[in-house]
Amino acid sequence: MNILQYESKIWATADLLRGSGIKESEWPSYMMPFFALVMIESRLVRMFDDLKAEIGKEAFANIEKDDLYNMIKDQGQGYNIYIFEHDKILTDICKNDKSFDIDFDAYLNGFDGETKDLLGVDVTEGEKFLDIKGVVTKLKAKKVLFSYTKLWAEINLKPFNNSEITTLEEHIKRKWADISAETAGEQYTPDDVIALIAEIISSKIEESDKLLKIYDCTCGGGNMLFGVEDRINDKFKRLTQTYGQDWNDPLYALAKIESRFRPDSKIEHGNTLVEDKFYNEEFDVVVANPPYGVSWKGYQKDIENDKTGRFHFLPSVSDGQLLFMQHLISKLDSIGMGVVVHNGSSLFSGDAGSAESNIRKWMLDSDIVEAVIQLPTDEFFNTDIYTYLWVLNKNKQSQHKDKVMLIDASEKFKPLKKNKGSKRKEVDEVSRLEIVETLTKYLDSDYARVFDKEFFYFNKQAIMLTNVDEYGNSFESKLKKGKKSEKLTPTKLTNGEREMSEFVITSFDTTQYDSLDDVFAQDIKPFIASLNYKEQPLVITTATAQYWFDAEQESLIKETNGKKECLGCGKIVVKSAYKKANKKNPDRIEITVELTPDYQKDYELIPYHKDGAANQAEIADFMAKYITKPFAYLDNLVGVELNFNKIFYKPEKLDRVIDILEEIDALEMKLKELETGLSL
Incomplete structure (x- = not known):
């Protein structure tokens, strides 16, 4: 049957x-x-x-x-x-x-x-x-x-063993997930992906008298956890024991019920990220398909105050995927391995210095990532996105150490004869065995590449540029030593639409405003904020000179008695402030003007070298080649991202121009024939 x-x-x-x-x-x-x-x-x-x-x-x-x-x-x-x-x-x-x-x-x-x-x-x-x-x-x-x-x-399951009943359960849960996946990011793992995960794990383990402990921190109804166990038991005589935890009430109950019919399986209920029910356990194998893009704001304080040491960095509160990743790594024993399903955000979300990038860097620094496998789209039941298998291994072979393999298995599938919701493809057995063989060989191929882990690192070098005019001058050269700006004492400010000659305002039109504070909020502050010395004429007059910015020369200009002087590239900074009365002065609005150099903070993304001296030389060479303005070094952050598109990008083949012209000619001929037919 x-x-x-x-x-x-x-x-x-x-x-x-x-x-x-x-x-x-x-x-x-x-x-x-x-x-x-x-x-x-x-x-x-x-x-x-x-x-x-x-x-x-x-x-x-x-x-x-x-x-x-x-x-x-x-x-x-x-x-x-x-x-x-x-x-x-x-x-x-x-x-x-x-x-x-x-x-x-x-x-x-x-x-x-x-x-x-x-x-x-x-x-x-x-x-x-x-x-x-x-x-x-x-x-x-x-x-x-x-x-x-x-x-x-009328449904008699008595003749069937645990594995067979689990298979039926997986099919039923798949349809449940397909019609009621109301929670964002909760993806039911299809049977073919579970089979691939089991094949990967089986390729890494050996027969032994030692118990093989398998753990899933987001086990749901247990389909992945028990599916992996059953497939390992089909290949090995080694004893296995499963551990799982989940927060979803009905799915936990299904997994718990199933666990009672398996040898010494342990399933617990609760939020893994807040309360690890297996806090004193380590495991030989971890598997998981944690929720994607799900916020952990509801228990943010618990995570921030976690005392276990498992969370090295806290990612964006809008997505807890990499919290689960850190937790799983903390549960591996000294030679443990695992396979974790994620969407693409765990590969590249977050800039250098962000928690997400730091988590990836920590993982690669720890040399725990053996490979990342890109699966086909339309593989899961309620999403058509790319998904990725992170292969973790604390017991890498010597030739795999400090290396990471990327496998683009996006084309390794067989189309389903009948779609199952969003699932239109499956990683069939032939493809699964090919992927595992590729991982085992750990050699470059047309769809797989092996890299030194530092290949995925990059420098994000911050610099402070000093903008210069067309002659290569900056206003910085006009400043006295130790000064960062030159304050002006204006007598008049003109922007073409309005002229201002009062720079300390203490009185106001009581028929128009209720208070001096209202004058500031409704008139002065918006006007000062609207001033743009580069986009519209702005002339500052003092007792001895006039100042403005010449956009063509990109220079501040000072005119004294009809004589113009280029001061170099700089900024005209106009500020306003409302100040309350003190012993010496009444309530007042103060407007100040100063000239400053035109500094601009910028970032450059530069390839990374693990040797410190070589890395600094790479940065210096990059700056000499691409940066022409004066600059000062600021902080350097090292980021990590794994970009499949960059590595496996295949440009679309374009039609030859002659073929396109022939196609246009054919269409024009067809149109003429239609026009002739209509005129008859």
């Missing part, structure tokens, strides 16, 4: 929801608890049958009730009175519609305490997890509870 036969049957239950007027976006919240219910029942029935077979028919018949309870409890998979004490399951309850409501309520309350909590059987407030109580209440109100439950009871 193929378990996927039940996929269409499960989704047929949605027809009943549609007929009851329930919106499509709400279907998952109705379907999740019932899927969990039939999953739990199938596992418990199978476990019960295995137990009976192990004990033997005659011996089982003589077991005391308390002994049976303890034997089942020791399995750690849950308990249900109806199944274990009355030998009845959901299909039996659905045989009698008259007693169904009472029997179904007793059936739900017959589960052990933890299962009832996860299903949300009798919770009244607080965490509801799968909230089956709320769903049952709504279905009763619609008068379809019996019909809906009966449809689910």
Whole structure:
């Protein structure tokens, strides 16, 4: 039997929801608890049958009730009175519609305490997890509870093992994600990407007596975590143990339920970034597909006050992806590795000196990034963007140390015969094996490149330029030593539209303004702010000279008794301030004018060298070649970004001019033929 036969049957239950007027976006919240219910029942029935077979028919018949309870409890998979004490399951309850409501309520309350909590059987407030109580209440109100439950009871998962049930669960969750991905950045990981991640991990591990501990800090319903574990178990005899944590109530509940049917799997509920439930654990393998572009403002103070030391830098509050990345790295043991799914922003968001760039630099400085793999677009179910696999490895081979491989696998896919929402492509098995082989060989190819990690570093050199006039002069040369400006004592200011001759204003027109403060706010301040000595005539008159800026010469001009002098490139700075009265002066508006050199802060992006002396020489050579104005060095920041477009850019092939002209001629001929036909 193929378990996927039940996929269409499960989704047929949605027809009943549609007929009851329930919106499509709400279907998952109705379907999740019932899927969990039939999953739990199938596992418990199978476990019960295995137990009976192990004990033997005659011996089982003589077991005391308390002994049976303890034997089942020791399995750690849950308990249900109806199944274990009355030998009845959901299909039996659905045989009698008259007693169904009472029997179904007793059936739900017959589960052990933890299962009832996860299903949300009798919770009244607080965490509801799968909230089956709320769903049952709504279905009763619609008068379809019996019909809906009966449809689910027909789904018999008992013949299938953990891996098979997980496969069905992945398909169902995929559709849930497709129709109800209401939270930005929460991307369900498709099965083919999980298979690729598992192949990458499998290529890095070996058979061993040591337990392989696998961790997912944003495990959702567990599809990636358990999917990776199952595929590793298919390839290796090595024992595995899974650990996961998630904040989403219903998805956590699904993962927790699934974990109880796996050997010693541990799933915890809560916000990983605020409360790490595995704070004292380290792991051999980490996997995750953390949310993209999701704000962490709601718990910003907790992150800022975190005492664990896992967050080296705090990225923009609007996107917590790189917080999860830092957390995952902190959870790796001394030779651990991992694969993390991100969107493109984690590669290049943030300028040099930003937290995002510093996080990337810290990761490369630590030599933990072995490769980054670009996946095809249209690969995920509810987004068409490029996604990337970061391959982390604290146990690189010697020839991989201090290097990073970029693999452009954007063309390594097979088109789906039938689209699944936004998903139109899949990384098929042939492509997966080719990608893993490329990673293993760690050599350049037409779609992969290996770089020294410093290739991704760059200098952002800040400089202060001194602008000069057409003769190469700056007003700086006219200043006395130690002075940064020359203050003028103006008698008149003219800008072509208005002339001002009062520079300390203490009185005002009371018919127009209520106070001197109003004069400042409504007239003087806006006027001074509008002055632009480069865009419009601005003449400053003092007792001995006139000053203005000559745009053609790019120089300040001083005219004394008809004689003009070029002072060099500079600025005319006019400021206004409202000052309250003191012992010497009343309330007043003061207007000041000064001449300053024209300085301009600028940044230059310059290739980086890991050798300090060589790096400084590179910066100096760049400045000598490209900067012609006088300048002074300011701070130098080293940034890091990984730009796939720059490395794998393929220019679009343009048609030859002769071919374009021939095509135009053909179109013109066709138009003439049409015109001739119309005129007949």
